[in-house]
Amino acid sequence: MIRSKAWIARSVGRLSRASGRGGGTTLPGRVLLKLDADAIDKLGAGLSDGATLISATNGKTTTASMLATILESAGRHPVHNRAGSNMTWGVATALLEQKGTEGLFEVDEAWLPEVADRLGPDTILLGNLFRDQLDRYGETEALADAWADLASRTAGTTDFVLNADDPLIADIGNSSGPGTTYFGIADESQALSELQHAFDAKLCRVCGHELTYDRAFVGHLGHYHCESCGMRRPEPDVSANRITLRGMSGVTATIDSPEGASELELPLPGLYNLYNALGAIATARQMGIPVEDSVRSLAGMKAVFGRVERIQINETSLSILLIKNPAGANEVIRTLSLEPAPVDLWIALNDRIADGRDVSWIWDADFEMLADRVGKVTCTGTRASEMALRLKYAGWPLARIEVIDDPEMALDHALKAAGSDLFALPTYTALLDLRNLLAARGDTEKYWEG
Amino acid sequence: MKLRLLSLYPDQMNIYADRGNILFLQHRCEWRGIDFEVTRCGPGDRFDPEAFDLLYMGGGQDRDQKAVAGDLIETKQQSMRIAKESGAAILAVCGGYQLLGEYYELEGEAIAGLGLVDLRTVREPGPRLIGPVAIKVDLDGRDRVLAGFENHGGRTRLGAATPLGKVMHGFGNNGEDGFEGVREDNLIGTYLHGPLLPKNAWLADHLIATGLEHHHGERPDLEPLEDSLEQAAHEAALAAARAG
Structure with missing residues (x-):
C-alpha cells in the first residue's frame, strides 16, 4: 500500500516542479501524509542503518549540512532534508525522493518529539534553545520540558548528543540514557564582556534557583552552575580550545576529545558556527567517525544558501x-x-x-x-x-x-x-x-x- | 528636569524585548535635555516609593512569573501601593500586568498578585491569544490608538476597574468583552507586550510627562521631536493588526 501512495506523492512533486510552481521540497510529503498518516514510520523502517535527528533554535540547517559533509567524506550518503524543510512533510519528502540506508534530518523544535517517536532514531543532536518565534511555539522552558520527556521515553534506545554550554539542553542529560555525550567551548578568552540582553536561561532546571555564570560565549551559552543545589555544567567530551575568530573568513580552534587534539580550520564565521561544528563532530564521533576525519572534512565545507x-x-x-x-x-x-x-x-x-x-x-x-x-x-x-x-x-x-x-x-x-x-x-x-x-x-x- | 525610572525585575520580566521600552524612554528624554535615571529592582530588593516617577514591569515566562510573584508581595507591595497613590506613572506589560491584580490562576493553582487593581486572570482552556492588536484609548482627553502585539494564555477580567481601551483588532483582555488593559490613577496595565512604546511614541511621551509631573509638581509641555520613523512604525503595526 505504502508503495502506491508513495508513487502518487512522488508524481505530484514531479508535476509541481515541472510546472515551475515550486514547493517541490514539501509537496510530495504533504500529499503522502494526507494519504497515510504513518508514512514516516513505514518509509523510515527502510533506513536499515538508522537515523540521526538534529534540532536547535539556531543552526539546524548548517549543523545538518556539516554532518552530511562529514558522512559523505566517509563514503556514507544519508537521506537528508538538505533544503531545510524540517517539519513532518519535509522529512517525508526526503524519505520519498532519496534512496539510502541511513537518515539525517534536521527537525523543527516543536515537531521533534513526533518525528522521533515515528523514526526511532539512533542519535539525536540538540544544539541550543533560544527565544525565537514565541508567537508560534510558546516558551523555551516548555520546549525543554517536551524534549526532556522525549529523552526519558527513549532512554536506552536513542543516544543524545548535547550542548553542555546550554543549561536548557544539558539538563536533558538528566533524562536521557547512558549513551549521552556533551560538547562545548572551553576557551575562556572568548567570553562576552557582559551578559547579553537576550538571556534565556536564568533559573536552574533542577531546583529553580538563579544560575551563576562564570562566563557566557553566545547568549546564555557558557559556563554556569547552581549555588543552591550544586548542579554544574557537564564536562564536555568534545571541546574547543585556543579559538581565533577571523571575521567573515572563519574560525580556527583546537578540538580536544578523548582521541587527542585536532586543529580545526572552519571556513564559516563566528562562535555560533563553531558550536554547530562541535555538535557535528561530536555526533559523527558517536556514529563511529574519528574527530580527525571530521575536522578534515569541515575544512572543505561550503556555506549553505543564506x-x-x-x-x-x-x-x-x-x-x-x-x-x-x-x-x-x-x-x-x-x-x-x-x-x-x-x-x-x-x-x-x-x-x-x-x-x-x-x-x-x-x-x-x-x-x-x-x-x-x-x-x-x-x-x-x-x-x-x-x-x-x-x-x-x-x-x-x-x-x-x-x-x-x-x-x-x-x-x-x-x-x-x-x-x-x-x-x-x-x-x-x-x-x-x-x-x-x-x-x-x-x-x-x-x-x-x- | 529629571525622570527617575524604576525597572522592576529587569532580568526576570523581559521576555519580549521589554528593554526596548526603556531604551525608547531614555532617548526621548535625553534628546529633550531631560535627565534620565534607571534603577534596577530585582528579587529581594526594596525601594523607596518617593524616589521614582515611572515604574516599569515587563512580561516573563510562566516559571519566571511564578518566581517573582511571591517576592513582589513580600518586598514591594507596600511601596507599589504608595507609588500608585502618589501619582507615579506605572506601566505593567503582559505578565507584569497580570501580577497587578488579585491573582493569576494557572493549572488549578492561584498565584497571588499585588491586588493593586480590581482584576483577576485565569488560564482557561483554549488557545493562547496571539496576534497583532490595536486598541482605541481615551487619554489626555484625546482619542488615541495603541498598536502592538499580544501573546497570552491568561484571560483577564476587570472588576470595578476601568479598561485602558476598546479592542479595534485582536483579542484584548479575554477575547470576549472587547476591552483591553486597565488604567487607574496613573497606572496602565496592558497585554500589548514588549516594545509597545517604540510603536506608540505618544504613549511614551504621555508617560514621560506624567512622570515629570510627579517629580516636579507641574506637567511640562514636551518639546516635539522629529518622529517620522516613529509614525511610520506605528502605522505599519496598525496595518498588521488590521490585516489580522
Whole structure:
C-alpha cells in the first residue's frame, strides 16, 4: 500500500516542479501524509542503518549540512532534508525522493518529539534553545520540558548528543540514557564582556534557583552552575580550545576529545558556527567517525544558501546572513563588527508567519555594537520602518539609514551605495524572496524551497 | 528636569524585548535635555516609593512569573501601593500586568498578585491569544490608538476597574468583552507586550510627562521631536493588526 501512495506523492512533486510552481521540497510529503498518516514510520523502517535527528533554535540547517559533509567524506550518503524543510512533510519528502540506508534530518523544535517517536532514531543532536518565534511555539522552558520527556521515553534506545554550554539542553542529560555525550567551548578568552540582553536561561532546571555564570560565549551559552543545589555544567567530551575568530573568513580552534587534539580550520564565521561544528563532530564521533576525519572534512565545507554565502554582483560582493532571533542576530552583528568599517548593509525585516508575526525581537538584539561602524544602511521588508526605528534608537546615524519598502528597489539602492562589500541581513521569508530575486536576475541558480 | 525610572525585575520580566521600552524612554528624554535615571529592582530588593516617577514591569515566562510573584508581595507591595497613590506613572506589560491584580490562576493553582487593581486572570482552556492588536484609548482627553502585539494564555477580567481601551483588532483582555488593559490613577496595565512604546511614541511621551509631573509638581509641555520613523512604525503595526 505504502508503495502506491508513495508513487502518487512522488508524481505530484514531479508535476509541481515541472510546472515551475515550486514547493517541490514539501509537496510530495504533504500529499503522502494526507494519504497515510504513518508514512514516516513505514518509509523510515527502510533506513536499515538508522537515523540521526538534529534540532536547535539556531543552526539546524548548517549543523545538518556539516554532518552530511562529514558522512559523505566517509563514503556514507544519508537521506537528508538538505533544503531545510524540517517539519513532518519535509522529512517525508526526503524519505520519498532519496534512496539510502541511513537518515539525517534536521527537525523543527516543536515537531521533534513526533518525528522521533515515528523514526526511532539512533542519535539525536540538540544544539541550543533560544527565544525565537514565541508567537508560534510558546516558551523555551516548555520546549525543554517536551524534549526532556522525549529523552526519558527513549532512554536506552536513542543516544543524545548535547550542548553542555546550554543549561536548557544539558539538563536533558538528566533524562536521557547512558549513551549521552556533551560538547562545548572551553576557551575562556572568548567570553562576552557582559551578559547579553537576550538571556534565556536564568533559573536552574533542577531546583529553580538563579544560575551563576562564570562566563557566557553566545547568549546564555557558557559556563554556569547552581549555588543552591550544586548542579554544574557537564564536562564536555568534545571541546574547543585556543579559538581565533577571523571575521567573515572563519574560525580556527583546537578540538580536544578523548582521541587527542585536532586543529580545526572552519571556513564559516563566528562562535555560533563553531558550536554547530562541535555538535557535528561530536555526533559523527558517536556514529563511529574519528574527530580527525571530521575536522578534515569541515575544512572543505561550503556555506549553505543564506547561512553566510557570497555572491558577486558586478563590482560588489554580496554576503547573505540570515537573522531571525536575538541570539542569532547578535552573532551576525559580532561577526560584522570584526569587518573593516564602514559596513554597508541591506536589512530586510518581514513579519510573515514563517518569520514570526511578532517583530519585538529586534529590540533584544544588540545593534548598538555596530553604531559607529556602519556605512550606508537600507531597510526593507514588511516592517522596514520598525527596523529603521530600532537602528535609530541603537544610535546609528539617521542620515545613513534609508527605508525602501520594495525589496528589489532596496537592493538596487544598497548595491549602488555600497563599496566593494554589501552585507544582506534578511529574516526567513525575506531570504526566500531574495533568493528568488537573485535567481530571476540571473545572479544565482534556481533553488527550490517549500 | 529629571525622570527617575524604576525597572522592576529587569532580568526576570523581559521576555519580549521589554528593554526596548526603556531604551525608547531614555532617548526621548535625553534628546529633550531631560535627565534620565534607571534603577534596577530585582528579587529581594526594596525601594523607596518617593524616589521614582515611572515604574516599569515587563512580561516573563510562566516559571519566571511564578518566581517573582511571591517576592513582589513580600518586598514591594507596600511601596507599589504608595507609588500608585502618589501619582507615579506605572506601566505593567503582559505578565507584569497580570501580577497587578488579585491573582493569576494557572493549572488549578492561584498565584497571588499585588491586588493593586480590581482584576483577576485565569488560564482557561483554549488557545493562547496571539496576534497583532490595536486598541482605541481615551487619554489626555484625546482619542488615541495603541498598536502592538499580544501573546497570552491568561484571560483577564476587570472588576470595578476601568479598561485602558476598546479592542479595534485582536483579542484584548479575554477575547470576549472587547476591552483591553486597565488604567487607574496613573497606572496602565496592558497585554500589548514588549516594545509597545517604540510603536506608540505618544504613549511614551504621555508617560514621560506624567512622570515629570510627579517629580516636579507641574506637567511640562514636551518639546516635539522629529518622529517620522516613529509614525511610520506605528502605522505599519496598525496595518498588521488590521490585516489580522
